[in-house]
Amino acid sequence: MTSASRRTLPDIVTVGQYLAHRLLEVGGPHVFGLPGDFNLTLLDEMLTVEGVEWVGNTNELNAAYAADAYARTSRGVAALVTTYGVGELSAINGIAGSFAEDVPVVQITGMPTSAARTAGALSHHTLVDGDYDHFVRAYREVTVASAVLRPADASRDIDRVLRAALDESKPVYLGIPMDVAAAPVSSAPLRHPLRPSPSDAVALADFATALTDVLAGQERVTVLAGPRIHRRRAEHLLERIADHPGVRVATQASAKSMLPETHPASLGIYLGQMTPSETTRRAIDEAPVVILAGTVLSDVLTGFYSQGFDLHAGVELGILQARVGQVTFHDVRLEDSLRIVDEVVSGLDLGPVPVTEETWPFRAPLPARVAGSALTQRELWTTVQEWLPVDTIAIADAGTAMYGALELQMPRGTDLLASPIWSSIGYTLPATLGTSLASERRSVLFIGDGAAQLTAQELATILHRGLAPIVVLINNDGYTIERVIQSPAAVYQGITRWNWSALPAALAPGVPVLTSQVTTVEELRAALEAASAATDRLVLIEAHLDPNDAPPLLAALGRLAGGAAESE
Template sequence: MTQKDALPDVVSVGQYLAYRLIEVGGPHVFGLPGDFNLTLLDEMLTVPGIEWVGNTNELNASYAADAYARTGRGIASLVTTYGVGELSAINGIAGAYAEDVPVLQITGMPTTTARTNGALSHHTLVDGDYDHFFRAYKEVTVAGAILRAADASREIDRVLRAALDESKPVYLGIPMDVAAAPVSAAPLRHALRATPSDAVALTDFRGALAEVLAGQTQVTILAGPRVHRRKAEGILEAVAAHPGVRVATQASAKSMLPETHAASLGVYMGQMTPSGATRAAVDEAPLVILAGTVLSDVLTGFYSQAFDLAGAVELGISTARVGAVTFHDVRLEDSLRVLDEVVTGLVLTPAETPEQVWPWRAESDEPGDAPLTQKQLWTEVQQWLPADHIAIADAGTALYGALELQMPEGTDLLAQPIWSSIGYTLPATLGTSLASTRRSVLFIGDGAAQLTAQELATILHRGLHPIIVLINNAGFTIERVIQSPRAVYQGVTPWDWTALPAALAPGIPVVTSQVRTRDDLHRALVEASAATDRAVLIEAHLAADDAPNLLARLGSIVGG
């Protein structure tokens, strides 16, 4: 008997929402309790399969939910209380919007009567207007609703479908009295599905694509993060398997196509592209197919792309463009399938993929007992990084070091280069560790970690075992590279990082070490791989002004 077969005829609104979250891949619910969401939580947690993940604050909950959804599980969710809670989370939801991540923000609200009467309540602005924060969330979500008992189930389904369709965050405000209100369970027996592509538009796109590709001898694709958001990596890999196809990825989609794949060109970032051969292969291609790309500043080397954008084929989440013609209601996963079919019928010249330059694979000539440098750190990480892990790199030094790693088979890189909210990745490690059986490996700077360090407590108390490499360079080196390296605001207060796990999770064994040389780091990483039953924290001490090559290049561009 399935869960749907065992459904009662009537459920509460909170239960209805819980059943839908399980269906769309989000059984873990992040967040914090508050007086306005307690009834909702009590109702949701009666549903078998729902698991509460209490966080240390609402911002961290939003970061964790974002990363949970990025693993491909589906729509992630977090529950906060009205006003003070939801406003703490809004930065994380904005990041999910910028980076196309389907997260459901659930706000427990005062009663419908209080809202209707404009009662002056705590957690409000005491002006009788209960929609201030709903309006704020409209700026960073694609759909939202404040539920009424009369149409709660219909509105829940509408909002969740919008997240499925757009791969963007959505919002539900649930008053206390509505959370426990009874609704029919009948709609739960019918699965929610994303809106399919328009058949006529898809056919028209197929014809236009076949026409523009006719006569091409090779096909060059620049793939972006939206391919991953639509769970279409397998289709992209099928396209890449055709002789004559070459695929570069954006930094936010690094390793989406395995970097050992014969068709892989590596990462493309305009003038910041690590490999000159990769940049030339994309910029000089007679026709570029942009699959799920985002042409933002960092991802294009500050708008330095030189390929013909107007003449390109562009495959978006819900549209496809061939030259000047846009085809609406064409889903990215479907346009990629059409691309695969069209390329199958072409006679292409087998492409010679330029040999990739992986700087961290070059052996360092610095002594192993000398003070640790960025070059030594990333060279050692490159040699050690295992297959089938999730690598996570925070915005800053960590990201720009990790971008030049060659990811081993089955190891992805999770980063947030568009929103670039420092500190995102430590709570994100909680999300990935819950969503995937693969072990997470986090690279984060000390400045970033100080923003969200308390979520390490949740990671440890839940018995999760990530490896954390904390780059201690006494502050914000990415900002030092850009401007005013000696300014007082570039530093952070020193912490005893290796003592932190014991303070946050007394009695829970954690492997900790401080490394100051490459030899130290080598031993610590070997120990980390062996400690599969414990979390690992490696504090790597580096000079404040030392920066990976790619970060130094960014500084020279931005700093003029």
């Protein structure tokens, strides 16, 4: 919200209008969700605020996924509105994913009236036991702040909850009874913009001293960067650190290309024993001190805990605290601790790290096989690497798509969006709606047929809104990621077959779409070239692959996962 718009606000607004103004200030104009009888008053009030744009989804889970990707791409707080009970429970899986992946999404639930809640009326969408807080309690498990609003303190609670999302990069919950949505409140607080809480100055200074001591005498500085840097909009600080001589930076899979992979300091991705490059693995595992910047040391991101560095001996920068060795400095924000790293490293006497063909972690793409041969995973990703445009948003669903995309070297200005921590298959198709609305860069989605079946109906929203992503659908007859892990021939690994080429016309009759089916490298190359030219429409490329063919990283995951299961 601009200062001019604050000055023109009426003295009194409704709760719904107040919330809409705050969302415009801390996020973007788009609000995702579905209508339901308990949120209609709220929606009517929110949509009276100029600039708010409603994005109706096909179900609440898809709305949560779309909001998550919107927040990641727009770098603000995203919002979705659901109705009580049936709607908010449908969305809770997506909100849990946002919690796991540190994404600030506000789940807004339209609730029955305050009188009904007080009386314990046996209403529809409830568990008919008179308790209206079952789902409020459920959401406390996957949010960092929540409130059920009352007119007397609605604006205060809205500000408190939204500030928690800003501070912690986590989802939050607002329950708004029907009568409260239209209740009048003062607009005066809107004259004061919401800001994240600052770092503690004393703790920050103490951290700077400790960091200086631990890095003194080091010949080089090694950083493992994680997704929380992206959540705090601090990539520019990471690149500033990488610009110093003597610095090398690897990223976790969920932060791939956060530092441009063409940067001389880039080591590519680190995944413990699954790391594609031995150069990268040794650089991290053998470093005397590793700065863990915004990392998440989960099973998949560490190659099932196969990291070789000493976690407790290094430096760890979290969203709200920093640690040097065994000492933790609380209330130190990640963006501030990164700034301190930049300042300390700039004062070190480090020589440049030589980068040669032997130490550069990226392999040249393998050549495709002879003309006319059947498409394989290797050739799929080699061809994608040759084609992938600059300045796009690549999106890869959990499964073969993600593990294939992780071995790509991203071109300039191209990011990879994935969700390897929560790994809820189907997330990325609605996520493509979110990225397409949040950014002018074209989205390129890689998704398996099994994952796409979970959320395919959101293609309708993408098509009807005139958005034009490229969708590469990997058709391998089911759940190849599960086949790699265990029981590849089991009946549950297969799925029903769909006519994917016919699906867009069924979902959006009359909307122009470019579809193709490919089985060879030549066909894939031609389809991708045609996709680049068709900038005014959605492109769906269905690539047929063998059900048991897997990218190398996925095969490595299967071996490690199998070993982990046997050791338990």
